[in-house]
Amino acid sequence: MELLNVNIPNWSDMGNWIPEAVLCVGFLVALIGDMVTRGKKPVVPFVISVFALVTAGSYAVAGLNNPGLAAGLPIMGDLVVVDGLAAFFRILFIFAGLATVLFAWTSEEIMGRKRENKGEFYALILMMTAAMMVMAEARDILMLFLSMEAVGLVSYVMAGYMRTSLRSTEASLKYVLFGAVSSAIMLYGLSLLYGMTGAMDFAGIRAALVSGPVNGFALLVVVVMIIAGMSYKIAAVPFHYWCPDIYEGAPTPVSAIFSVGPKAAGFALMIRFFYTTLAAGPDAAASVGIIHIINWPLLIAVISAVTMTYGNLVALRQSNVKRMLAYSSIAHVGYLLMGFLLLTPAGLQAILFYLLVYTLMNLGAFFFVVAINNHLKSEELDDYVGLGFRTPWAASMMVVFLASLTGIPPFAGFIGKFYLFTAVLDKEWFWLAILAALNSVVGLYYYFKVVKAMFFTTPLEGADTSPLKLHWLQYTVLAVLAIPTLVLGLYWGQFKDLADQAIAAMTVGF
Amino acid sequence: MEITLTHYLLLAMVVFLTGMVGFVVRRNAIVMLMCVELMLSSVNIVFAAYSRFHGNADGHVFVLMNFAVAAAEAAIGLAILVEIYRRRRTVNVDDLKALME
Numbered sequence: 188m189e190l191l192n193v194n195i196p197n198w199s200d201m202g203n204w205i206p207e208a209v210l211c212v213g214f215l216v217a218l219i220g221d222m223v224t225r226g227k228k229p230v231v232p233f234v235i236s237v238f239a240l241v242t243a244g245s246y247a248v249a250g251l252n253n254p255g256l257a258a259g260l261p262i263m264g265d266l267v268v269v270d271g272l273a274a275f276f277r278i279l280f281i282f283a284g285l286a287t288v289l290f291a292w293t294s295e296e297i298m299g300r301k302r303e304n305k306g307e308f309y310a311l312i313l314m315m316t317a318a319m320m321v322m323a324e325a326r327d328i329l330m331l332f333l334s335m336e337a338v339g340l341v342s343y344v345m346a347g348y349m350r351t352s353l354r355s356t357e358a359s360l361k362y363v364l365f366g367a368v369s370s371a372i373m374l375y376g377l378s379l380l381y382g383m384t385g386a387m388d389f390a391g392i393r394a395a396l397v398s399g400p401v402n403g404f405a406l407l408v409v410v411v412m413i414i415a416g417m418s419y420k421i422a423a424v425p426f427h428y429w430c431p432d433i434y435e436g437a438p439t440p441v442s443a444i445f446s447v448g449p450k451a452a453g454f455a456l457m458i459r460f461f462y463t464t465l466a467a468g469p470d471a472a473a474s475v476g477i478i479h480i481i482n483w484p485l486l487i488a489v490i491s492a493v494t495m496t497y498g499n500l501v502a503l504r505q506s507n508v509k510r511m512l513a514y515s516s517i518a519h520v521g522y523l524l525m526g527f528l529l530l531t532p533a534g535l536q537a538i539l540f541y542l543l544v545y546t547l548m549n550l551g552a553f554f555f556v557v558a559i560n561n562h563l564k565s566e567e568l569d570d571y572v573g574l575g576f577r578t579p580w581a582a583s584m585m586v587v588f589l590a591s592l593t594g595i596p597p598f599a600g601f602i603g604k605f606y607l608f609t610a611v612l613d614k615e616w617f618w619l620a621i622l623a624a625l626n627s628v629v630g631l632y633y634y635f636k637v638v639k640a641m642f643f644t645t646p647l648e649g650a651d652t653s654p655l656k657l658h659w660l661q662y663t664v665l666a667v668l669a670i671p672t673l674v675l676g677l678y679w680g681q682f683k684d685l686a687d688q689a690i691a692a693m694t695v696g697f
Numbered sequence: 698m699e700i701t702l703t704h705y706l707l708l709a710m711v712v713f714l715t716g717m718v719g720f721v722v723r724r725n726a727i728v729m730l731m732c733v734e735l736m737l738s739s740v741n742i743v744f745a746a747y748s749r750f751h752g753n754a755d756g757h758v759f760v761l762m763n764f765a766v767a768a769a770e771a772a773i774g775l776a777i778l779v780e781i782y783r784r785r786r787t788v789n790v791d792d793l794k795a796l797m798e
Contacts, residue, residue, distance in 0.1 A: 344773060353795050360774075368720055371716070
C-alpha cells in the first residue's frame with residue numbers, strides 16, 4: 188500500500204454499521220442524560236440503554252438476512268468487515284448486554300443507596316458491547332489492537348465500579364496492570380509479525396506467509412506472544428490469574444458480563460485472526476504447512492488441557508460461589524480451546540455453538556448469585572443452605588444452569604460439549620478427549636455441591652428460613668435464560684445451523 | 698557505523714526487556730505502570746523501524762494510535778491508583794491482599 192493510494196473511507200459503507208452507531212450514540216446520550224437528571228434512580232440512562240440495545244439488536248437480527256454477508260461487507264476500507272461471523276457475534280453480545288442491563292437494574296450492588304454515579308454503569312455497558320462487536324469484525328492488526336483496548340479500558344472502569352469498596356478498586360488495579368502488560372506482549376508479537384510480512388491486514392499477512400519462506404522459530408515466537416495477549420482476554424492458563432480476583436472483587440453483574448462478553452469476543456478475534464493467517468485453505472499445497480511449522484495443534488492442545496484441568500481442580504476447593512464460577516469459567520475456556528486444535532471449520536462451528544450455550548448458562552448462574560446477594564449480602568456456599576425451599580423457582584432454574592454447565596444429557600451444555608468432543612475425536616486426539624471427559628466428572632462434583640447445599644442440606648438450628656421474594660424482572664430474565672438452556676438440549680438443530688452458517692459465511696480472503 | 702534495522706530492533710528489545718523486568722521486580726504500582734509504558738514504547742520503535750524498512754505507512758499510523766491508547770490506559774490506571782491511595786495510603790501492590798485466597 189503506497190502512501191498516496193490509501194483507500195480513503197467514506198460514509199457510503201457506514202449503513203452496515205448501524206448497530207454499532209446506535210450503541211455509540213446511546214452511550215453518549217445516556218451519559219448526558221445521567222448528568223442532566225440526577226434522580227434517586229437513574230431511570231433515564233437505564234431507559235436509553237435498553238432502548239439502544241433493543242434498536243441495535245433489531246438491526247443486527249435484520250442484518251442476518253443481508254445477502255452480502257457471505258462476501259463480507261467492508262467498512263472503512265480494509266479495517267473492518269461485517270460477515271457471517273460478525274453477524275453471529277453481534278447478536279450474542281447485544282443479548283448478553285441487554286440481559287446484564289436488565290438484571291443490574293435490580294442489583295443492590297449497582298443500585299445500592301450509597302452510590303452516587305449509578306447511571307454510568309448503563310452507559311459503559313453500551314460502550315463495551317459496541318467495542319466487543321468491533322472485536323468480532325476486525326480484520327486488520329490496527330483494528331484488532333484498538334478494539335481489544337477499547338473493551339479493556341471499559342472493563343477496567345467497570346471492575347472498579349464500586350469506588351468505595353476496597354475489593355472493587357483492588358480488582359480494577361490488578362486488571363489494569365495485568366491487562367496492560369499482556370497487551371504489550373501481544374503488541375510486541377504483532378509488531379514482529381508486521382516486520383516479517385510487511386502487511387497489517389490479516390489477508391496480506393497470510394499471503395506473505397504462504398508465498399515467502401517462513402522462519403519457523405520466528406513465527407513460533409510471534410504466535411506465542413500473540414496467544415499470550417489473547418489468552419489474557421479469554422482467561423486461559425497461564426494468563427488466567429487475574430480472573431478469579433477480578434470476578435470476586437467486581438460487582439456481580441459486572442463479573443457476569445466479564446465471564447461471557449470479553450471471552451466470546453476474544454474467541455471471535457482468535458477465530459478470525461488465526462483461521463485467516465494460519466489455516467490450510469484452498470491453496471492447500473502452500474498453506475497446509477503453516478500450522479505444522481510451529482506445531483500449532485500441540486501448542487493449543489497443551490494450553491487447552493492445562494486450562495481445563497487447572498480450572499476444575501481449583502474450583503473444587505472454593506467455598507465462595509462467585510469464585511467457584513470464576514474457576515469454572517476458566518475450565519470452560521479449556522473445553523472451548525479444543526475446537527481450535529486444527530483450525531477446521533467443524534471445530535470452529537463447535538466453538539460458536541458452545542459459546543452460544545455458554546452465554547445462556549453462565550449468565551444465568553451469575554445472575555442467580557446477584558439475586559441472592561441482594562438478600563443475603565453473601566456469596567458463601569454455607570449461606571446457600573436451604574435456598575431451594577426459600578426461593579424454589581429461582582433455585583430450580585439455578586439447577587438447570589449448573590446441570591448444563593456440567594454437561595448432563597438433557598441440557599444444552601451436553602450438546603455443546605458433544606460437538607467439541609467430536610471435533611477432537613475426528614482428528615484422533617484421544618488423550619485430549621479423555622482428559623476433557625474426566626474433567627467433566629470433576630465439574631459434576633463442585634457444581635452439585637451448590638445443588639446439595641440448596642436442596643439437601645438441613646439448615647442449622649435458628650437459621651433464617653423465611654421465603655425470599657425476588658424482583659419480577661429477575662424471574663423474567665432468569666426464565667429467558669433457563670428455558671433456552673433446556674430447549675436447546677432437545678432441539679438444537681436450528682441454532683447449530685446458525686453457527687454453521689456463521690463460519691461458512693466468514694470471509695477470510697482466500 | 699551505519700545504523701541499520703537490526704540496531705533499532707536491538708534497542709527495542711532492550712527497552713522491552715527493561716520494562717518487563719521492571720514490572721516483575723518493582724512493587725510500586727506507579728513504577729509498574731511506567732514499566733508498561735516502556736514496553737509499549739519499545740513496540741513503537743519496532744513498528745516505526747519496520748515501517749521504514751518495508752516502505753509503507755501502516756506502521757507509522759499504528760504508532761500514532763498506540764500513543765493515544767497508552768495515554769488512555771495510563772489515565773485510567775492513575776485514576777484507580779488515586780482512589781486506592783485515598784483509602785489505603787499506599788500504592789504498594791504487596792499491601793493489596795483483600796482478594797487473595
